[in-house]
Amino acid sequence: MSFLFGGLLGHPLRTTLAVGKFLAFTHLFLEYGYSTAPAVGPSMLPTLEILGEWLLISRRHRHGRNVAVGDVVAYNIPINDSFGVKRVLGLPGDYVLLNAPGSGNDSMIQVPQGHCWIVGDNLPASRDSRMFGPIPLALIKGKVIGRIKPFRFERLENPLQTAD
Amino acid sequence: MLRFVRQFSHHLIGYATWLPPLIWFNTYVAQVTFISGPSMYPFLNPQYNESLKRDLCLVYKLYAQWNLERGMVVTFRNPVDPDKITVKRIVGLEGDVIHTRPPYPQPTILVPEGHIWVEGDGDKSKDSNYYGPISHRLVTGRVTHILSPWKRAGRVRWWEHASSRSQP
Numbered sequence: 001m002s003f004l005f006g007g008l009l010g011h012p013l014r015t016t017l018a019v020g021k022f023l024a025f026t027h028l029f030l031e032y033g034y035s036t037a038p039a040v041g042p043s044m045l046p047t048l049e050i051l052g053e054w055l056l057i058s059r060r061h062r063h064g065r066n067v068a069v070g071d072v073v074a075y076n077i078p079i080n081d082s083f084g085v086k087r088v089l090g091l092p093g094d095y096v097l098l099n100a101p102g103s104g105n106d107s108m109i110q111v112p113q114g115h116c117w118i119v120g121d122n123l124p125a126s127r128d129s130r131m132f133g134p135i136p137l138a139l140i141k142g143k144v145i146g147r148i149k150p151f152r153f154e155r156l157e158n159p160l161q162t163a164d
Numbered sequence: 165m166l167r168f169v170r171q172f173s174h175h176l177i178g179y180a181t182w183l184p185p186l187i188w189f190n191t192y193v194a195q196v197t198f199i200s201g202p203s204m205y206p207f208l209n210p211q212y213n214e215s216l217k218r219d220l221c222l223v224y225k226l227y228a229q230w231n232l233e234r235g236m237v238v239t240f241r242n243p244v245d246p247d248k249i250t251v252k253r254i255v256g257l258e259g260d261v262i263h264t265r266p267p268y269p270q271p272t273i274l275v276p277e278g279h280i281w282v283e284g285d286g287d288k289s290k291d292s293n294y295y296g297p298i299s300h301r302l303v304t305g306r307v308t309h310i311l312s313p314w315k316r317a318g319r320v321r322w323w324e325h326a327s328s329r330s331q332p
Contacts, residue, residue, distance in 0.1 A: 024184035063246040078299030079278030081229075112295075114244040132276075138241035138302055147170075 032059055036148060039085050043127070044121035047072065047156070048085065048147070055085065057142040057152070064116060064137030070096070070160035072144040075118065078135050085144060086128050090117035092137075099130055109134075116140070117162060196311065199251060206285035207249070207325075208310070220312035221320075223305040232257060232280060232300060235326035237307040240282070243298050244290075251307060252291050253325065256281035258300075263305070266291040287300045 009029050039053040045084065048055075057074050069088055077084050090096040096117040099105045111117050115134035122124025146155045187192040189195075199219045208219045216323040223239055234254055256262045256275045263272055265283075265313060275281050279297040294308070305310065310316050 004243065005305055021181050022184055024188045025181075028184045063241070075297075076301040079276070081301075089278055112244075114242070114246055136243035136246060136299065136302060137239070138243065138246035141247075 011084035014162050019072065020147055026080075030059070032062070035059055035142070037083070041084075043122055044072070044085055044087070045122035045125070047087075047121050052149040053128040055144045056146045056148055058145045059142040061140060061143035064091075064130060064140045065145055067091070067137075067140065068158060069115070070157055070158040070161075074141045075135060076139040077132075083141060086120050086126070088116050089119045089129075090134075092116070096129075100124075114138075120159060165278075190225075192225050194225055195305065197221060197223055199307075201288075202286050203284035203289035203291070204251060204253070205284075205288070207237070207253075207285045210316075211313075217313070219310055219316075221307050222309040224308045225305040228305045229300050229303045232303065233323070233326070234260075235322045235324070237320055237322055238282065238303050239305045239307065240298060240302040242302060243295050243302060248306060252282035252284050252289070253322075254280050255283045255292070256297075262292075265293045268296075273297070286319055 016112050035057050037055055037057060039048050039055050040051060040125050051136050055074070062072075067073060067088055069091055071088050072085060073088055074083055074085050090111040091151075092111050092115060093114050094111050095108045096111060096118070098109055100123045103121070115136055117129045117134050118128065119128045144156055146153055197220070199208045199221055202209060205212050206223070211217055228238070232254055234257060234281055236254045237251060238254055239249050239251045242250045257275050258275050258279055260275045260281065262281045264270060264273060271280075273296075275297045278300055278301075279299050280300055281292045283291040283293065307320055309319055
């Protein structure tokens with residue numbers, strides 16, 4: 001008892017400061033290390049379920065650092081205030097299709113400097129770069145490195161392999 | 165000697181625990197920063213041609229992406245180089261028609277949903293005329309005060325600078 005009131009909770013200001021410092025440290029880890037987020041929606045369907053997905057996001061890949069074509073990324077949607085999860089299909093300099101394959105329009109563009117082209121895996125049910133164009137790499141929050149299931153963790157690997 | 169090392173490291177760790185709160189404050193509340201480059205000449209760095217001194221500014225970060233207005237001086241992540249923070253003035257908001265300047269390919273443009281049109285005050289500015297309208301999600305803060313040099317120190321009166329080149 002005397003330990004609690006004498007040392008730990010003794011000085012209200014000191015306790016508040018310690019809690020604030022701890023929260024700030026946690027924030028630092030969630031912002032620059034690793035964070036988790038729920039993913040809702042049909043746009044990534046074969047890869048991610050519509051409901052009940054918790055993702056582990058590596059914030060060390062923020063602003064597109066070391067992101068490769070084929071990676072799944074969490075990004076800030078440029079035209080509203082929420083965030084989305086999509087797959088990177090093109091990095092600066094790559095040529096990408098403006099529309100989905102088989103849509104009758106095969107025009108292509110080159111992804112501009114500092115931007116990337118992101119598309120959902122479920123093409124008909126995804127609003128992505130085909131709608132709002134290439135997004136700045138600065139809007140990428142991080143790379144999705146796995147799904148957190150109850151009592152297990154599934155890694156999300158980049159499915160692209162180099163051709164022999 | 166050992167006692168000195170122990171005490172010294174104890175103090176060092178004590179000071180280091182203040183780094184996370186400082187970073188949080190600088191990211192979400194306010195930051196004091198130097199402005200480099202001539203892109204906002206003559207509003208910021210008017211002494212650009214005469215000395216190496218740079219303006220010291222207060223950048224307010226709280227709710228930076230909300231309630232943006234024409235004329236505001238904002239900092240944002242450069243769409244061309246994601247690791248760079250750039251400072252420019254907002255010329256147009258979403259839905260505005262902008263009369264562009266070279267090197268932009270079209271003479272006028274309608275700013276799309278969720279985007280803003282930013283330009284520097286000076287001639288040497290790589291702004292929206294170079295990379296097009298930018299998403300409001302790139303905005304990180306607003307320049308609200310000039311702190312140094314003392315002669316021009318004070319509040320940034322951005323509402324006096326709303327451009328006439330945009331039509332809502």
